[in-house]
Amino acid sequence: MSLAFAPARTAPAPVRTAPSQPGAPLRSVSISPRPASTPSTDAAAEAVRSDAPRVRAVPEGTEARGFVLYVGIDETKATQDGTTLHRIVEALRALTAEVAPSAETYAAVALAPEGAGGRDVDVVRLALQDPAALAKQRRDNNDDADRHPNGVIIDISRKRVLLDGEAAGLTYKEFELLQFLVLREGRTIDRQELIENLWDADDEAPSERTIDVHVRRLRSKLAHYQDIVRTVRGIGYRFDRHADVSIRQASTPSPDLY
Incomplete structure (x- = not known):
């Protein structure tokens, strides 16, 4: 979850508040503009501006127009804390309106593949395309390539697998199968769970024997790295x-806005 705050440069925009009943439309509450400034208030404001330090890392010739606050928390953790993502967003918006009534706010939910590893806030930054996080990811990927020129790269973002720099040529279903196991690294997945998650309800459900065939074909394409998909006898893979x-990992901008 991320919030972007930008100070308004025109008349204050209406502040959207949470609906009083679930499913009800959001209400807009207008904020009265501040009284016209006087010479004394203008002088005081100018003194504050001159004494205030510049925002760190803002180059000369530019100005700070707001900031982004990344909040790393999933729905499960929010529930354990006795709240929801929506309530957190509304609380932060209310605080912003109280501290700076002229500020505008924008919030978006960050989406990531289920089971994606890493710190919540790092996943959020990648999903919302934070430039610094993307640059770090590129550096890490380059380091991986330097460290493992002859290894396996499972690129979830591009849905491809490279073996010693060459594409493995997996089918869509083979990659989905491998991705499902990768995102649940270290956990044994039984065949029925694979069927329920990788085949649509409208499709004819395959048998457990069919899963074994898909796994065997996947392993054959992984060649001498096929033991990354391990059989747990009597249970699954x-x-x-x-x-x-x-x-x-993939980084997917969220279509969900608060």
């Missing part, structure tokens, strides 16, 4: 990461 395996 598990992804085992080796030292020569790199995983590149």
Whole structure:
């Protein structure tokens, strides 16, 4: 979840408040503009501006127009804290309106693949395309390529697998199968769970034997790295990461706005 705050340069915009009943439309509450400034207030404001330090990392010739606050928390953790993402957003908006009535706010939910690893706030920054986070990801990916020129790269963002720099040529279903195991690294997945999650309800459900066939074909394309997909006898399959395996996570901007 991310909030972007930008000070208004025109008349204050209406502040959207939470609906009184679930499903009700958001209400708009207008904020009265501030009284016209006087010479004395203008002088005081100018003194504050001259004494205030510049915002860190703002180059000469530019001005700060707002800031972004990244909040890393998923719905499960919010529920454990006795709240929801929506309530957190509304609380921050209310605080902003109280501290700076002329500020405008914008909030978006960050989406990530289920089971994606890493700190929540780092996942949020990547999903919302934070330039510094993207630059770090590029550096890490380049480091991975330098460290593992002859290894496996499972690129979830581009839905491809590279083996020693060459594409493995997986089918869509084979990649979906591998991705499902990768995102649940270390956990054994039984065949029925794979069927329920990788085949639509409208499709004819495959048998557990069909899953074994898909896994066998996947392994054959992984060649000498096929043991990253391990069989747990009598249960199912598990992804085992080796030292020569790199995983590149997806970063998906959220279509959900608060």
